[in-house]
Amino acid sequence: MPRAAVRPGVIRDRQANYKQIAAAVRTISQQVRADQPSIEQIRQATAIVADRAPRVSGWFPRGTGPEAGVPTRALPVIWQNPDDFHSKAVDFVVAARALNDAAQRGDIAAVRAGFPRLGAACGACHDTYRAPEQH
Secondary structure (H helix, E strand, C coil): CCHHHHHHHHHHHHHHHHHHHHHHHHHHHHHHHCCCCCHHHHHHHHHHHHHHHHHHHHHCCCCCCHHHCCCCCECCHHHHCHHHHHHHHHHHHHHHHHHHHHHHHCCHHHHHHHHHHHHHHHHHHHHHHECCCCC
């Protein structure tokens, strides 16, 4: 298969995985704010995030930025500063695993305490490496 044909699929797969992460994070957010959170919903959602988090660094091979001709919010700085991007991705993995561990133990207090750390890890990448959404 020609190299160019592979790149749009990589971008679409990356975007699909990020949509799954975003949906899971929304679920966690709703549950940690609830008076009576569902630990089962939290467990399912944190498991999704923890599963996808270690893959993030691999979702950005060269040639999968805007130059690929597929709409993407990934900014070129990802490939210009790969060490920082990877470091932030590792921080996301650590936060996702800690949150999932707390959820799997059924520790709602630890989930509530750990959720902001996950948000901060997400935001650290988004602020630098993701373009704003176009409306």
